[in-house]
Amino acid sequence: xxxxxxxxxxxxxxxxxxxxxxxxxxxxxxxxxxxxxxxxxxxxxxxxxxxxxxxxxxxxxxxxxxxxxxxxxxxxxxxxxxxxxxxxxxxxxxxxxxxxxxxxxxxxxxxxxxxxxxxxxxxxxxxxxxxxxxxxxxxxxxxxxxxxxxxxxxxxxxxxxxxxxxxxxxxxxxxxxxxxxxxxxxxxxxxxxxxxxxxxxxxxxxxxxxxxxxxxxxxxxxxxxxxxxxxxxxxxxxxxxxxxxxxxxxxxxxxxxxxxxxxxxxxxxxxxxxxxxxxxxxxxxxxxxxxxxxxxxxxxxxxxxxxxxxxxxxxxxxxxxxxxxxxxxxxxxxxxxxxxxxxxxxxxxxxxxxxxxxxxxxxxxxxxxxxxxxxxxxxxxxxxxxxxxxxxxxxxxxxxxxxxxxxxxxxxxxxxxxxxxxxxxxxxxxxxxxxxxxxxxxxxxxxxxxxxxxxxxxxxxxxxxxxxxxxxxxxxxxxxxxxxxxxxxxxx
Amino acid sequence: xxxxxxxxxxxxxxxxxxxxxxxxxxxxxxxxxxxxxxxxxxxxxxxxxxxxxxxxxxxxxxxxxxxxxxxxxxxxxxxxxxxxxxxxxxxxxxx
Numbered sequence: 320x321x322x323x324x325x326x327x328x329x330x331x332x333x334x335x336x337x338x339x340x341x342x343x344x345x346x347x348x349x350x351x352x353x354x355x356x357x358x359x360x361x362x363x364x365x366x367x368x369x370x371x372x373x374x375x376x377x378x379x380x381x382x383x384x385x386x387x388x389x390x391x392x393x394x395x396x397x398x399x400x401x402x403x404x405x406x407x408x409x410x411x412x413x414x415x416x417x418x419x420x421x422x423x424x425x426x427x428x429x430x431x432x433x434x435x436x437x438x439x440x441x442x443x444x445x446x447x448x449x450x451x452x453x454x455x456x457x458x459x460x461x462x463x464x465x466x467x468x469x470x471x472x473x474x475x476x477x478x479x480x481x482x483x484x485x486x487x488x489x490x491x492x493x494x495x496x497x498x499x500x501x502x503x504x505x506x507x508x509x510x511x512x513x514x515x516x517x518x519x520x521x522x523x524x525x526x527x528x529x530x531x532x533x534x535x536x537x538x539x540x541x542x543x544x545x546x547x548x549x550x551x552x553x554x555x556x557x558x559x560x561x562x563x564x565x566x567x568x569x570x571x572x573x574x575x576x577x578x579x580x581x582x583x584x585x586x587x588x589x590x591x592x593x594x595x596x597x598x599x600x601x602x603x604x605x606x607x608x609x610x611x612x613x614x615x616x617x618x619x620x621x622x623x624x625x626x627x628x629x630x631x632x633x634x635x636x637x638x639x640x641x642x643x644x645x646x647x648x649x650x651x652x653x654x655x656x657x658x659x660x661x662x663x664x665x666x667x668x669x670x671x672x673x674x675x676x677x678x679x680x681x682x683x684x685x686x687x688x689x690x691x692x693x694x695x696x697x698x699x700x701x702x703x704x705x706x707x708x709x710x711x712x713x714x715x716x717x718x719x720x721x722x723x724x725x726x727x728x729x730x731x732x733x734x735x736x737x738x739x740x741x742x743x744x745x746x747x748x749x750x751x752x753x754x755x756x757x758x759x760x761x762x763x764x765x766x767x768x769x770x771x772x773x774x775x776x777x778x779x780x781x782x783x784x785x786x787x788x789x790x791x792x793x794x795x796x797x798x799x800x801x802x803x804x805x806x807x808x809x810x811x
Numbered sequence: 812x813x814x815x816x817x818x819x820x821x822x823x824x825x826x827x828x829x830x831x832x833x834x835x836x837x838x839x840x841x842x843x844x845x846x847x848x849x850x851x852x853x854x855x856x857x858x859x860x861x862x863x864x865x866x867x868x869x870x871x872x873x874x875x876x877x878x879x880x881x882x883x884x885x886x887x888x889x890x891x892x893x894x895x896x897x898x899x900x901x902x903x904x905x906x
Contacts, residue, residue, distance in 0.1 A: 420886040520867040533866050562872055631849040642826060649827075651899050653890035662901050667829035679828055683819065683838065684845055686826040697849070702862030704855050709863060741841060742848045758866035783867060 323348035324489040325809075328392050328546040331492060335381055335391050342381065342391025346374035346435050349393040352490045353437055359460045361475075361485040363398045364406050365438040373435040380433060389553050390433030395485045395494035398439035399446055400426045400537070401526040405436075409528045410454035411444045413648050413655045413673025423526025424558045425495060425537045432553035437491055440481030444675045445645065446502055446530045449747040451480025452734065453677040461510055461731055462488035462806035466772040469807070473731040473773070476506030476747075482540045483510040489809050493541040493550050497527060499534045500633050501727075501751025504763035504778055507540055508726035511765040511774030511804060513793070514540045515547040518784045519758030520565035522551075523558030531640035532563075534633075534755050544764060544793045548572035551786065567784065575787035576794040581615030583792065586719035590626035591750060600725045600775065603767045607723055607777045610766075610799035611792065619719050623711040628704050629753040630745055635688050635701035636756070641678075642685025648673060680741065709757040712780075721792050722780040724750050726763040730773035750778060760786045762793045766800035774804065814842040 323345050326334070334340045350367045370393060377391035401407045401419035408414045426436070443453040451459040451474060461475040461484055475484040479496030483506035486494050496503035498516035507514025515538045522537040529535060539550030552572050558564040587608060592601065608618050650656035650669030657672045659665035674682065688697035715722065727747055737744060754761045760783070763776040777796065781789035816835045819842060823830045830838070888894040 417890055420889050518867065520869065559872070559874070563867065563869070565867055565869060566872070625855065628852055628855055631852050634845065635849055635852075646827075650892065651901055654892070656892035659902060662904050663827065664829070665902055666827040667824075670827050671829040674828070679830070680838065680841060680845075682826050682828065683822045683842060686822045687814070687818075687842070687846070690822070690825065699862050700852050700857060701849075702864070703857035703860040704852055706860055706863040707855065707857070740844065742844055 324352050326492065327543045328389070328492050328541060328549055329543065331392060342374040342377035342435065343371065345391055346370050346393050349437055349490060349492070356462070356488050356490050359462060359484050359488060360457050361440055361459050361481040361488070361490060362395070362438040363408055363410060363441045363456050363481070366405055366436055369405070370435050370437050377433045377435060387431060387433035387553070388549060389429060391435060392433070392492050393435045393437050394429065395438060395440040395482050395491035396426055396436050397442055397479055397482050397495050397497060399442055399497055399528045400495060401528065402426050402436070402439065405439065407439065407528070409445045410442045410456055411673065411675065411678070412455040413670070415455070415655065417653055421526060424523035424560060425527060425554050428554055428556065429495070434553065440479070440485055440494055442481055443478035444678050445528065445641070446478040446497055446499055447641065447677050447681055448477045449501065449505055449744055450474040450737070451477040451506070453675055455675055458734055459484050460734070462808065463510065463731060463773055464807045471733045473733050474509065476509035476731060478502040479506050479540060483507055483512060483514070486510070486512050486540050486542060487806055493539055493546055495537055495554070496540045497535055497537050498755065499531050499637060500755045501748040503538045503540060504751045504761055504776070505727050505747055507763040508765070508774065508776030509731035511802065511806070512540055512542055513544055513547045513762065513764045514538065515551060515762045515786070516755070516760060517551060517555060517786055518760045520563050521555045521760070521784065521786065523561040523564045525558055525560040529644040531637040532644060533640060534637060544762070544790060544797045545573055545576055547762065548576060548790050565784065570787055572786060572790055575790045577791060578795060578798070580611065580792055580795050583616040583721065583788070584619050584719040585611050585616045585792070586621040586715050586722040587618050588621050588623045588626065588715070588722060588724060590623050591724045596728065599769055600728060603775050603777065604723070604725050607766055607796060610796055611723065614795045614799060616792070621715045621719060621722070623715060623753065625704065625707045625711050626753055629708055629756055630749060632701040632704040632708065633752045633756060634684070634745060635697050636705060638681040638685035639689050639698050640685070642682045642689065645674070645678070645682055705756045708753055712754070712757045712759060716782045721788050724778045724780070726750060726776035726778040730769040730771065730775055754780045759783060760789050762789050764793050764797055765802040766796060767802070768804055814839050814846055
């Protein structure tokens with residue numbers, strides 16, 4: 320394993336700035352890593368030529384002294400962000416040959432900051448899933464292995480599974496993810512990396528293929544908290560092209576990492592300790608509480624009484640918005656087309672052939688809960704419960720500055736080890752969904768290993784637009800936990 | 812609430828999904844499981860609660876009603892599966 324691919328973004332920036340390494344060298348090392356690790360299936364499309372072109376531009380800018388904050392940093396871009404001239408599939412057959420004529424704001428912002436795109440990372444189809452098994456291009460494999468059985472292939476989590484796998488396996492220094500109900504935080508936890516979901520409205524959704532528009536939010540996936548702050552700095556900001564993008568000034572996120580959390584109050588929600596929560600996860604959480612206490616913060620037990628209903632509300636709201644958003648795939652304007660004798664037949668044949676099982680299921684649920692006679696009973700009811708969940712958090716933040724919980728109820732599971740029950744799969748998101756419904760910022764960072772040697776993450780949640788406190792506390796937790804484990808085949 | 816095969820068929824028609832008949836029974840089972848799971852929301856007292864309509868508390872921005880983009884039909888049509896003479900094409904809809 321090349322030394323260059325083990326660097327954090329912060330370290331690579333320092334070396335690039337001093338001229339110790341070049342962006343081209345750094346990019347070449349990552350292109351080689353990407354080729355070597357093709358077995359993980361982390362990328363839908365690799366763009367090595369484009370990467371080298373951008374790296375040469377970054378080197379020129381670094382020389383001239385006008386380089387952006389991510390100049391020369393090789394990144395993976397989730398294949399949900401439209402990239403001009405580069406195929407963008409959402410890991411769906413229906414967009415298999417879609418080449419966007421425009422660039423998403425997020426990928427454009429990263430490009431402007433000088434970042435190098437290595438390729439487009441795989442995801443669950445249309446970001447619907449928690450395992451990356453629903454991709455039309457095959458499952459993504461986690462680089463991590465169980466101690467007891469190194470043959471079993473594990474999932475990287477989802478939906479940003481390709482991004483998580485690539486960052487963890489040292490193919491990319493960082494990657495973009497999107498989080499609708501946990502799609503950044505859960506794969507970050509499964510793969511032992513840092514994943515930050517910003518406040519809804521912090522990052523523009525323009526040019527990001529939509530799943531559930533009131534929940535979708537882009538964020539960075541990296542190997543350190545500081546790297547997440549740096550990447551967020553480049554990604555975030557007001558965008559007039561997204562009417563829900565927040566028009567507020569960006570703080571200096573990395574500057575928030577002061578290491579000083581003395582006097583901060585950390586909420587510990589009692590509803591996140593359900594019966595049956597594994598002893599391993601309970602211990603991870605308790606250890607995290609102790610670490611923050613030792614650093615001078617005060618844990619405070621809080622109650623978020625409607626937590627129990629978050630998954631049910633989510634699985635009405637998200638499919639409703641999905642069925643509406645995905646109605647645009649009609650076989651007429653872009654994407655797959657299956658001919659039919661009538662226009663309706665063309666639509667129905669195209670959509671049946673183009674969408675996978677999970678996506679079809681969610682479209683049907685969404686259609687059901689939005690249909691005449693059921694709209695109020697399901698959709699309006701869910702939006703009311705959602706308001707109560709947001710209110711729970713608002714009240715909690717009158718007493719505490721940040722909330723600490725586990726990210727996921729378990730370590731990564733194996734491909735083919737899950738049962739068919741869709742509801743059982745959804746339980747992966749039980750700790751991440753409530754903050755999504757409330758639009759709050761959250762980060763997952765690795766703080767321990769399971770008995771099988773697999774990474775486990777803790778989650779910190781903050782007030783709206785207070786990523787700074789989230790990052791600050793995450794930085795302290797990161798130092799205290801000292802997570803140094805690496806996946807199989809990666810030696811530091 | 813249990814969802815039967817006929818309901819799935821109706822939903823598939825509404826959603827423009829041409830599903831084979833042999834998939835309907837399986838989907839009815841899955842949808843029933845899901846709908847039974849979400850039933851629990853009935854336990855929550857939501858009297859007097861306004862449904863959430865905006866995640867971040869912001870007013871929707873306004874802008875001048877002007878054309879700010881466009882004028883490149885070839886880019887718009889670049890991904891069309893079957894474009895012709897600057898138009899999208901569909902099967903004949905008027906006899």
